[in-house]
Amino acid sequence: MSPRDEVMFAFSKVPYPGDDALACCGCDECRWEVAQLRGKKWTRLSLDDFAAANFGLLTPAAFHYFLPGLILLALDHPALLGEIVGTVVRRLTVSDREGDGARAQVDHGIKRLSSRQRRVVIDVIRQAEGRAPHVPAIWQSALMNLIDGAATPYSQTAVERWLREQTGGGSGQPQPPSGREP
Secondary structure, eight states, rough: OOOOHHHHHTTTTTOOOGGGGSSOOOHHHHHHHHHHTTTTTTGOOOOOOOHOOOOOGBBBHHHHHHHHHHHHHHHHHHHHHHHHHHHHHHHHHTTSSSSSHHHHHHHHHHHHHOOOHHHHHHHHHHHHHHSSSSHHHHHHHHHHHHHHSOOOOOOOOHHHHHHHHHHHHSSOOOOOOOOEEE
């Protein structure tokens, strides 16, 4: 089965959560941040929707519903693969410095996914790993969470250490190309 067909099959029965169950918070600002998605079918998710809506504010049910649309956008727009998959990864991970509420929300979102749906998301993340910039510890955490079917926090200290290594050993500034001054 093609990746597109696999997405369509795995997520075909996920119900729309309802217009009033999109935002994780009932305040006007949060509802406005996801208003672009009201009444939208995941099969019709567009790049405009991706740019306009804050997917981080969706309820676990709403994210579950729109997840296959995000995957299809990633498959259809390879130039945006990292950005779109990064949005998905952020919903599947939690830092060890975040509270129990954040971990519970990520865990709830992961547990909503069937094993087949988790496999589809794993395949997309693995496909994107070699083609998109990312923080390895965070993406590996997303993969392990999907494999295990539960949220385990990643080490924020390990992420910070990796970022320091990428930016020149802790100076906070990227290393200049050799032989040049910044």
